[in-house]
Amino acid sequence: xxxxxxxxxxxxxxxxxxxxxxxxxxxxxxxxxxxxxxxxxxxxxxxxxxxxxxxxxxxxxxxxxxxxxxxxxxxxxxxxxxxxxxxxxxxxxxxxxxxxxxxxxxxxxxxxxxxxxxxxxxxxxxxxxxxxxxxxxxxxxxxxxxxxxxxxxxxxxxxxxxxxxxxxxxxxxxxxxxxxxxxxxxxxxxxxxxxxxxxxxxxxxxxxxxxxxxxxxxxxxxxxxxxxxxxxxxxxxxxxxxxxxxxxxxxxxxxxxxxxxxxxxxxxxxxxxxxxxxxxxxxxxxxxxxxxxxxxxxxxxxxxxxxxxxxxxxxxxxxxxxxxxxx
Amino acid sequence: xxxxxxxxxxxxxxxxxxxxxxxxxxxxxxxxxxxxxxxxxxxxxxxxxxxxxxxxxxxxxxxxxxxxxxxxxxxxxxxxxxxxxxxxxxxxxxxxxxxxxxxxxxxxxxxxxxxxxxxxxxxxxxxxxxxxxxxxxxxxxxxxxxxxxxxxxxxxxxxxxxxxxxxxxxxxxxxxxxxxxxxxxxxxxxxxxxxxxxxxxxxxxxxxxxxxxxxxxxxxxxxxxxxxxxxxxxxxxxxxxxxxxxxxxxxxxxxxxxxxxxxxxxxxxxxxxxxxxxxxxxxxxxxxxxxxxxxxxxxxxxxxxxxxxxxxxxxxxxxxxxxxxxxxxxxxxxxxxxxxxxxxxxxxxxxxxxxxxxxxxxxxxxxxxxxxxxxxxxxxxxxxxxxxxxxxxxxxxxxxxxxxxxxxxxxxxxxxxxxxx
Numbered sequence: 001x002x003x004x005x006x007x008x009x010x011x012x013x014x015x016x017x018x019x020x021x022x023x024x025x026x027x028x029x030x031x032x033x034x035x036x037x038x039x040x041x042x043x044x045x046x047x048x049x050x051x052x053x054x055x056x057x058x059x060x061x062x063x064x065x066x067x068x069x070x071x072x073x074x075x076x077x078x079x080x081x082x083x084x085x086x087x088x089x090x091x092x093x094x095x096x097x098x099x100x101x102x103x104x105x106x107x108x109x110x111x112x113x114x115x116x117x118x119x120x121x122x123x124x125x126x127x128x129x130x131x132x133x134x135x136x137x138x139x140x141x142x143x144x145x146x147x148x149x150x151x152x153x154x155x156x157x158x159x160x161x162x163x164x165x166x167x168x169x170x171x172x173x174x175x176x177x178x179x180x181x182x183x184x185x186x187x188x189x190x191x192x193x194x195x196x197x198x199x200x201x202x203x204x205x206x207x208x209x210x211x212x213x214x215x216x217x218x219x220x221x222x223x224x225x226x227x228x229x230x231x232x233x234x235x236x237x238x239x240x241x242x243x244x245x246x247x248x249x250x251x252x253x254x255x256x257x258x259x260x261x262x263x264x265x266x267x268x269x270x271x272x273x274x275x276x277x278x279x280x281x282x283x284x285x286x287x288x289x290x291x292x293x294x295x296x297x298x299x300x301x302x303x304x305x306x307x308x309x310x311x312x313x314x315x316x317x318x319x320x321x322x323x324x325x326x327x
Numbered sequence: 328x329x330x331x332x333x334x335x336x337x338x339x340x341x342x343x344x345x346x347x348x349x350x351x352x353x354x355x356x357x358x359x360x361x362x363x364x365x366x367x368x369x370x371x372x373x374x375x376x377x378x379x380x381x382x383x384x385x386x387x388x389x390x391x392x393x394x395x396x397x398x399x400x401x402x403x404x405x406x407x408x409x410x411x412x413x414x415x416x417x418x419x420x421x422x423x424x425x426x427x428x429x430x431x432x433x434x435x436x437x438x439x440x441x442x443x444x445x446x447x448x449x450x451x452x453x454x455x456x457x458x459x460x461x462x463x464x465x466x467x468x469x470x471x472x473x474x475x476x477x478x479x480x481x482x483x484x485x486x487x488x489x490x491x492x493x494x495x496x497x498x499x500x501x502x503x504x505x506x507x508x509x510x511x512x513x514x515x516x517x518x519x520x521x522x523x524x525x526x527x528x529x530x531x532x533x534x535x536x537x538x539x540x541x542x543x544x545x546x547x548x549x550x551x552x553x554x555x556x557x558x559x560x561x562x563x564x565x566x567x568x569x570x571x572x573x574x575x576x577x578x579x580x581x582x583x584x585x586x587x588x589x590x591x592x593x594x595x596x597x598x599x600x601x602x603x604x605x606x607x608x609x610x611x612x613x614x615x616x617x618x619x620x621x622x623x624x625x626x627x628x629x630x631x632x633x634x635x636x637x638x639x640x641x642x643x644x645x646x647x648x649x650x651x652x653x654x655x656x657x658x659x660x661x662x663x664x665x666x667x668x669x670x671x672x673x674x675x676x677x678x679x680x681x682x683x684x685x686x687x688x689x690x691x692x693x694x695x696x697x698x699x700x701x702x703x704x705x706x707x708x709x710x711x712x713x714x715x716x717x718x719x720x721x722x723x724x725x726x727x728x729x730x731x732x733x734x735x736x737x738x739x740x741x742x743x744x745x746x747x748x
Contacts, residue, residue: 039506101715109714111439111509112649115642116710123704131693247638251514258507297525304514311507312499 004285009150009162011284012277017168017237019276020175024230025253026260026268027182028223034199034263035219038107041114042094044250045121046087046224050231051241052125054083055140058235062141072143076170076236083232084225091224092217100213118246126243137242140235144170171233178226179269185222186265195219199263248300252279255307261320270318279303342380349373350394354402361406364672370399371416371664378657395563400556413555417627419667420562421620424569426647426663427656428616431573433645434654434724435582436609437589438501439509442516443644446614448636449492450485450621452523454478455539455631456532464531475552478545481622482565489618490611497610501603516641524633538632542625558627565623569616573656576612578727585609586654586726639702643670646706649713652720661722669705674698 025047032040057079061067066075098113130136144167151161186192197205198215206212234249235241256275260267283299310317335341350373357366373394377387403412425447432440456462458481462471473481500511527535544553545561552558576582584605587595596602625631643666651662678699681692694700713720 037506039510041509098711098715105714105718106437107506108433108437108439108653109718111506112645113711113714115441115645116707116714119642119703119707120711121707123701123707126703127696127700131696248517251510251517254510255514295525295528297521300521301518304518307511307514308499311503311511315503315507 003288006160007284009159011280013150013162013164013168015277015280016273017172017276018280019273020172021230021234021237021249021272022253022256022276023269023272024175024178024226025249026256026272027179027265028227029250029254030257030260030262030265030268031195031219031223033257034265035195035216036099036103038099038110039114039254040223041111041250042117042121043223043227044246044253045118045125046091046094046246047227047231047234047249047253048241048243048246049090049121049125050083050087050228051235051245052129052138052231052243053086053228054079054232055138055235055241057082058141058143067141073170076143076174076232080174080229080232084229087228087231088221088225091220091227094224095217095220100216122243122246129243137240139240142239143167143236165237167236171237174233175230178229182222182226183265191215191218252300252303255303255310258307259310259317261317264317264319267317267319275303275306278306336381339381342382346373346376346380349376350398354398358402358405361403361408364676367403367412368668368672370394370402375661392567396560400559404556410555413559415668415671417555417558417562418671419664420559420566421624421627422644422647422667423660423663424562424566424620425617426644426651426659427569427573428613428620429644430613430648430654430656430659431576431585431616432609432613433648434652434659435577435585435589436606437585438606438609439506440512440610440613440641441509441638441645442512442514442519442641443613443617444636444638444640445512445516445519446489446493446617447621447624447640448519448523448633449489450618451625451631451636452533452539452621453485453488453618454481454622455542455625457481458543459539459541461531461534461539475543475546475626478543478622478626479547482619485622486615486619489614489621492618493611493614494607497607501606501610513638513641516636516638520633520636523636533633536633538630538634539625540630542629542631544629545626555627558623562623565619570656570660577656581605581608589654639706642706642710643702646709650709650721652722652724655720655722655724658720658722658724662720670702674702 025043028043028046029040032038032043058075061075061079094117098117099110102110102113126136129138144165146166148164148166148169149161150164186195194205194210194215195218197208197210198212202212205215234245252275253272256271257268258271259274260269260271279299279302282302283296286298286302287295335345350370353366353369353373357363357370360366374391377390377394380387382390399416400413403409425443429440429443432438432443457471458473458475458477460472462473496511496515500508523533524536526533527537533539544551546552552561584595584600587598587600588602588605592602595605624635628635644663647663647666648659649662650666651660652658678697681697685691
C-alpha cells in the first residue's frame with residue numbers, strides 16, 4: 001500500500017499527460033459522432049498519420065540543421081501547424097471520398113468503409129515509412145531533453161517526488177490550449193453555432209441556410225487537425241512510433257468519449273483525463289494490488305472493462321443526456 | 328454474345344454439355360499438369376458455373392458433392408503438390424464455415440462484429456488446452472490430457488464455450504445502440520488475444536506467447552487423421568452441416584426476424600420481435616460456428632499461438648462476407664473462397680514471381696511493396712470499393728419468393744372480402 005501512495009504523484013502526472021492525448025483524440029470521435037452519428041474508425045489512424053508526418057518534418061528540419069539555429073519550441077509549433085493542416089485535409093478528403101456518398105446508406109455500410117479507410121491508412125503509412133527508412137518502426141529525433149523534479153514529498157510525507165520531462169510540460173500546455181480554443185470555437189463563434197445546429201437537426205439547419213456539407217467538412221477538418229497535432233505531441237513525448245499505434249489508442253479514446261457522453265465536447269475532455277489516469281494507475285499498481293496475479297500487460301483490458309461497465313450502467317455517459325430515438 | 332447467353336439460359340441440355348466439357352477439360356489439365364495452381368483453381372471454379380445453371384437444387388447438390396469429394400481429390404492427387412492443394416482447400420473450408428457464421432451476425436441480423444476471431448480463438452484454445460499437457464498445470468487427474476478421440480466431442484464443446492462467451496459479451500452490449508457493438512467487439516477481439524498471450528501466470532493456462540504445440544490429431548475408430556487430404560473430408564462434412572443449417576435458418580421464423588431487425592429495429596419490435604433475444608441468438612449462433620471451426624483449426628495446425636488470432640483475421644472474415652454479399656449464402660461462400668485463395672495462393676505466388684524478377688534484375692520491387700505484405704491495403708480497398716459501388720456484394724442476397732398460387736386459397740379470399748367490406 002505504501003508503494004501505491006508513494007508513487008501516486010508520478011502516476012497522476014503521467015496519467016494526466018496520457019489523458020491529455022486521449023482527450024484530444026476523443027474530441028475527434030465525439031465531434032464526428034455528434035454530427036453524423038458515425039463512429040469514425042479512421043480517426044485513430046489520423047492520429048497515427050499525424051505522428052508520422054510530424055516525425056518526417058522533424059527529420060527534414062534536423063537535416064536542414066534548423067535544430068541549432070531555431071529554438072525547439074518554435075520548431076515544435078511550426079511542425080504542429082504544418083501537420084495539423086495536412087491531417088485536417090486528409091480527414092476532409094476521407095469524408096468527401098468515403099463517407100459523403102454513403103450518407104443515406106445504412107449505418108452498417110458506412111462503418112465498413114470506415115474500417116476500410118483505417119486499414120488503408122495503416123498500410124500506406126507502413127509502406128511509405130518502410131520504403132524511406134527500411135523499417136516501419138520509427139524513432140524520431142528528440143526535441144526537449146531536460147527533466148524536472150517536482151517536490152511533492154513536501155506536500156505529504158508519504159509521497160515520493162515526481163519526475164516530469166520538459167516535453168511533457170509543453171505537451172500538457174499545448175493540449176490544454178487546443179482544448180480551450182476548440183471549446184471557444186464551438187460555443188462562441190458563428191461556425192461553431194452552425195456545427196451545433198447541424199448536430200441537432202441536419203435538415204432544419206439546412207433550412208436555416210446553413211451549408212450542411214461545408215459544416216461537416218469543417219468538423220472533419222477540425223477533428224483530424226487536432227488528432228494529427230496530438231500525434232505529433234505523442235511522437236515527441238514517447239519518441240518511438242509504429243503504424244499500428246492508432247488502433248488501440250483510438251479504442252481507448254473512443255472509450256473516453258463514451259465515458260464522457262458521446263457527442264459532448266467537454267465530456268470527452270474529462271473522459272480522456274479519467275481514462276489516462278486510471279490506465280497509468282493500473283499499469284503502475286496492478287501487479288502490486290493483485291500481488292503479482294495480474295501484470296501491467298492487462299492495462300488495455302482495464303480500459304476496455306471501463307467501456308463495458310459504462311455501457312451497462314450509464315450508456316449515455318457521465319455528462320450525456322439520454323435521448324429518445326427519433327422515429 | 329447476348330444471343331449465346333439467352334440461348335444458354337433457356338437450354339438445360341446446352342448447360343449440361345457445357346459444364347461437363349468444362350469439368351472434363353479442367354480436370355484433365357490438372358491431372359496432367361500437377362504443378363499448375365491455375366488448373367486447380369479452374370477446377371474449383373466449376374462449382375460457380377454449376378451454381379449459375381438452372382438445374383434443380385438436388386441435382387446441383389449431388390454434382391457439387393461429387394466434384395468436391397471425388398473429382399478434386401482424385402485429379403489433384405497425382406503429383407507432389409497434392410497435400411498443399413488439400414491444405415488450401417481445407418483452409419478454404421474452415422474459412423467458408425466461419426464466414427457463414429459471421430454472415431448470420433452481420434448479413435442477416437445487421438450487427439457489425441469486428442472481433443469474430445475471438446470466438447475462433449476460444450474454440451481453438453479449448454481443444455488445445457484439454458488435449459495437451461497444458462491441462463496438467465491446473466487439473467491433476469489421470470483423466471487428462473485427452474486423446475484425439477475426444478476431438479469429435481470437442482467440436483461441440485468448442486461451439487458451446489464460444490456461445491457462452493458470445494452471450495456474456497452480448498448481454499451488456501446488445502441492449503445499447505447498434506454501433507457500440509462494433510467497437511466493443513473490436514476491443515473484445517484484442518482483449519482475448521492479450522489475455523491468451525499473458526495467461527501463462529500465475530497458473531499456466533495457455534503457455535503465453537509461446538503457444539501450445541503437440542495438439543493431437545483426431546482419431547476415429549483407431550484411425551488417425553493427420554494429413555491435409557484426410558482433414559479435407561472432415562472439414563467438408565462439417566461444412567455440409569453448416570451450410571444446411573444456415574440455409575434452413577435463413578428462411579425460418581428466426582431468420583426472418585433477423586432480417587426484420589436488420590431493416591428496422593423499431594418496426595420489427597412493433598411487430599412483436601423480441602429485439603435483445605433475437606440479436607443475442609444471432610450473436611451466439613454465429614459465435615458457435617466460429618468456435619467449432621477453431622477446434623478444427625487447432626487440430627489441423629497442431630500448434631496455436633496468439634498471433635493467429637489478430638484483428639487482421641477478424642477483418643479478413645468481414646471482407647469475405649462483404650465481398651460475397653451480406654446475407655447471401657452462395658455469395659459468402661464465393662467471397663470466403665476468393666479471399667482465402669487470394670491470401671494463401673495468389674499473394675504468395677505473385678510475391679515469389681516478383682522476387683524472382685528482382686533476382687534476375689528485370690525490375691526491382693522494394694520489399695516494402697511486396698504483395699504479401701499488402702493485405703491490409705488490399706482488404707481496405709475491397710471494403711471501401713464494395714461498400715461504395717456494390718454494397719450488395721458479388722452475389723446479392725435474394726429473398727425467398729412465394730408464388731401467389733401456393734398461398735392458401737382461403738386466406739386470399741378472406742383478404743378480398745375484408746377489402747370489399
